[in-house]
Amino acid sequence: MKEGSLEAPMRHPIAWDDDSFYDETALDTELRRVFDICHGCRRCFNLCSSFPRLFDLVDESPNESVEDLTAADLKAVVDDCTLCDMCFMVKCPYVPPHAFDLDFPHLMLRYRAVEHRKGLTSFADRELAKTDRNGKLATLASGLANFATKEASPARGVMQATLGIDKRAHLPAYADVPLANKQALVPPPNPDGPAFGRKVALYATCFANFNDQTPGEAAIKVLAHNGVEVRIEYPKCCGMPRFENGDLAAVASAAERVAAHFEPLIDAGYAVVPLTTSCALMLKFEWPLLQPDHAAIARLSANTFDVSQYIVMLAKETGLMPIVEWDAKIGVHFACHARAQNMGPKALEMLRLIPGAKPALTDRCSGHGGKWGIFAQHFDTAVKVGRPAARQLAKDMPDVMVSECPLAGPHLKQVLELSGNAAPERIGHPIEVMARAYGL
Structure with a gap:
């Protein structure tokens, strides 16, 4: 068999609503199959900590075999994965349509989905994933929230003791007013802009809506300066934090609701531009894999553009202001x-x-x-x-x-x-x- 594949990488739909997806015996078998391939290849040794941990565990096992790994060993590898997707996108020669059919990140996701169904997702992971609730509460008391989250705050020691959030880690500040509530401040499109007539629905995303609004404000100004009509939209979080937890039913539900929100805007000629790359990834790729037969989600995927991608597209299609x-x-x-x-x-x-x-x-x-x-x-x-x-x-x-x-x-x-x-x-x-x- 040839190493690697000459075809473009592809991904299978995520069968989160099929009971076989949660079969723990089948999952264990698949983990060991994939880990054995990774152990023999080792191209991903420098991407993250999942792969060095896996290789060390195999090398230190009695027979230097994946079959020697315990359930705790398997979990340790999964827990080190950040779902960055770099192994799938950059390094792995065995992704589908190769016969080895290896998708390491989505296998880690499946493991977490099994854990989530069993109620094993940690309290902190569950609560931090409720970004809309957290954002709405924190913007109402942004001064208090921002005092508590500063690295020098005495509250950080309490957060580490109770939630496990490292007191040294940078935590984002909260804005006083959500970005989606600032539509009145959006300038009208420049009639002399080369892209006049284009329309963009900026998907604020939970982070740009409640936390760092500087990129959103910059995008609004650049787009309007070039003649683009801009409106800010925030129906709800894309679900990436819940996705990381394996709460796939919640993500699929969010996908349906957000797609329904944007459908009439797409009908009216708006392109959808998320302000966060992770959210653009969800709308473009992960949602269609969770809901492969959902027409509105497929249409949203086809009409979603990352911020930088959209500006480059404008430069090629209409030109930009000098x-x-x-x-x-x-x-x-x-x-x-x-x-x-x-x-x-x-x-x-x-x-x-x-x-x-x-x-x-x-x-x-x-x-x-x-x-x-x-x-x-x-x-x-x-x-x-x-x-x-x-x-x-x-x-x-x-x-x-x-x-x-x-x-x-x-x-x-x-x-x-x-x-x-x-x-x-x-x-x-x-x-x-x-x-x-x-x-x-």
């Missing part, structure tokens, strides 16, 4: 969930539209992994995994550093600081640099 030359070195972190969208480094392409700009790409994982990296049992690993990305991002002393992931940016900043290196005041989204280049 940008003043800006001689700047820009370190660009290629976020895992942007890379997993299989569209190329669109942030790099977008920033190359700025005359004089010199963007340089860093394509290593930040190590944060959604909410995974804030827990005490993972924080040191998240910092370790993020060090190569932070070093590469900062090595040429760029004037600006950016990341398409709103969690990766602050984490990489913290990694630089913990490593004793100079860090910028902010590692924001690439769209912020575009707004700055336009003088907006």
Whole structure:
């Protein structure tokens, strides 16, 4: 059998509503089959901590065999996976349609779905995944919430003792007013903009709605400046935090509701542009795999564009308003969930539209992994995994550093600081640099 496949990678629908998906004997067999292939290949040794842990466990077992691994060993490998998708998208030569049919991240997801059905998802994971509830409460008392979440706050010790959230980990601040409530502040489209007549429904996403609104405000300004009519929409969270927990029924339900919300907007000619890469990944790829026969979800997937992707598309199809030359070195972190969208480094392409700009790409994982990296049992690993990305991002002393992931940016900043290196005041989204280049 040839190694690897010459065909484009593909993914199977996720059979979360089939009882056989939760068969623990079948799951154990599949884990050992896949882990044996990974053990023999080892190309993913430097992607995250799941693979080194697996290889060490096999090497230290009595017969150096996957069959020697205990149930606790298997769980340890699963627990180290952040669902970044880099093994599937970048390294693995055995993804479908190869006969080995190997999809490591979705196998980890299946394990977590089994755990979730058995009620084994931790209290902290369950509660942190309720992003809409948490965001609504925190914006009502943002001052108190932001005091409690600062690294120097005495409340952080309590949070570590009760929820397991590492007191050193950066936690995002909350805005006073959700972004979706600021539609009145959106400027009208520039009638002289080359994209006048285009329409975008910005999907605020839970993070851009309740936490860091700077990328959303920048995107609104850049789009309106180029003539695009913008409206802010936030029906509910895309479900990525619940997806990480294996709560697939809840994610499928959210997908149906959000798709129904956007369907009339798509009918009216709006493109849907999520402000967070993970959410764009969910709408484009994960939701259709959870609900493969749902027409509205398929249509939403076909009409969803990442922020950087949409700006690059405008540049090619309509052109953009002139940008003043800006001689700047820009370190660009290629976020895992942007890379997993299989569209190329669109942030790099977008920033190359700025005359004089010199963007340089860093394509290593930040190590944060959604909410995974804030827990005490993972924080040191998240910092370790993020060090190569932070070093590469900062090595040429760029004037600006950016990341398409709103969690990766602050984490990489913290990694630089913990490593004793100079860090910028902010590692924001690439769209912020575009707004700055336009003088907006």
